[in-house]
Amino acid sequence: MHRSGTSALGGVINALGAAGPKTPLPSHAANPRGFFESAPLALAHDELLALAGSSWLDWRQLDLQRMNSKATEPCRQKIKQLLIDEFGDEPLIVIKDPRTCRFVPFMSSILDEMNVSPVALLPVRNPLEVASSLHRRDNITLPKSLLLWLRHVLEAEYHSRHMPRYILSYEGFLADWRKHMDRAAEKTGVVWPAQPDHPDIKIDRFLTTDLYHERSTLEDVRNHPDVTPLVRETYQVLTAMAAGDEDNGLLAQLDIVRTRFDDACETFSVAMATEELAVAQLRGELSTRSTETEQVRQENSQLASILEQQSVEIRGLADERDALVGFRDTLSAERDTLVNTQASLIAERDALRWDMRRIANERDALLTSRSWRLTAPLRLIRRLLARG
Structure with a gap:
């Protein structure tokens, strides 16, 4: 199952020498140390589930007729080629993808055509x-x-019964991975390839x-109210099987649970499908409204940006106006000064003219x-002479 420690298990198996895919899924915030899962193979598995009218989020039974129909044959060949491309002729590989739990027989038949002998390692985590x-x-x-x-x-449990397999507790695996990898090798017959770079330290x-x-x-x-009896019993x-008690009695209990679950799915799946369709439509409408809301928000943001830009421009124009008013006032003051200076010069000129006239006089x-x-x-001499 997804989020059950499959990535942790895949990473350890890879560190012990099993070849991982050539094009793994990139790490993610949910799996910061990697998925150890083939990116193209995961997409092909999603495509296969879609052709069967399902998805990785679907908890109902797969339609086996659709799964094994002619419509899925191209996808089958695609998955087979991807396995060849991703793993080549490596002697020991790890194929990690929780989606395969839904179609183990389909995948097993492909591996059989490739002369690959599968073993199953099934981590079990608290639901x-x-x-x-x-x-x-x-x-x-x-x-x-x-x-x-x-x-x-x-x-996964039912369709792996014919394989060499090992069921392990996720919590126990984190506490002592060496013990569980040794027991996995013992149970399945896998020999972990020797690693020269000290895998223990790396792991x-x-x-x-x-x-x-x-x-x-x-x-x-x-005690949790959302945990149904079927989940609790399973x-x-x-947990008992992971502790080493894989006996027919426990398998029979799981068969009963699976039958009850499948019967319940058959009874309620149509109603649930209708409800899920309605929910999907509602989500589509909400998504459309959300998109429209986002568009309005973006338009409002753009308008706000335009208004802010205009406000900046207006403030700039106001500053320019204030600067021009100040310049005008300065010019007016300078003009008044010039007028006063001119009047003083005229008075000085007139005074100088009067002075010049007085001086001339x-x-x-x-x-x-x-x-x-x-x-x-x-004149005196002339008078004297005249008298003379």
């Missing part, structure tokens, strides 16, 4: 932890996540409990006086 993790990552409700968990683990650095966020107990599973049985008087003084003796 409440899985549901909480899915809710945090994908905002899926707890009841739906628990149904997804139930579908995946029941299908210890990779497999740390700081990534173990959601925590729930068996008591939480027993988890208890798988004084000069004329002086000249007249000097002329008289110079001519007086001559």
Whole structure:
């Protein structure tokens, strides 16, 4: 099941020498240390589920007729070619994708054509932890996540019974991965290739409990209102099997649970499909409205930007106007100063003219006086001579 520690398990198996895919999914905030999953293969699996009228979010049974129809044959060949492209002729590979829990027989037949002998390693995690993790990552409700968990683990367990397999507790795996990898090798017959670069150190650095966020107990599973009896019973049985008690009695219990779950799905799936269609339509309408709202928000933001720009321009124009008014006032003051200076200069000019006239008059008087003084003796001599 998704969020059950499949990436952690895939990373350890890869570190122990099993070849991973050539084009892995890039790391993500939900899996910061990587998925160890083939990106093109995951897309092909989504395509296959879609052709069968399903998806990775679907908790109902697959339509086997659609899964094995001519419509899925191109997808089958595509998956086969991708397996060849992604893993080549490596002697030991790890194919990690929780989607394959839904169509193990389909995948097994492809591997059989390729002469690949599969073994199954099935990590089991507390369903409440899985549901909480899915809710945090994908905002899926707890009841739906628990149904997804139930579908995946029941299908994976049932369709891997014919394979060498090992069922392990996710919590126990984090606590002591060496013990579980040794037991996995013993149970399945896999020999982990020798690694020259000290895989223990590498794995210890990779497999740390700081990534173990959601925590729930068996008591939480027993008491949580969203955990149905089918989920509770399945988890208890798988926990017992992971502890090493894989016997026919436990398998029979899971068969009963699976039958009850499938019957319930058959009874309610049509109604649920109608409800989910209505929800999907409502989400589509909400998405459309959300898009329209976002468009309006963007338009408002653009208008606000334009108004802000205009406000800046207006403030700039106001500053320019104030500067021009100040310049005008300065010019007016300078003009008044010039007018006053001009008036002063005119007054000074008129005063100078009067001074010049007075000086001219004084000069004329002086000249007249000097002329008289110079001519007086001559006039006296003339008079004397005239008397003489």
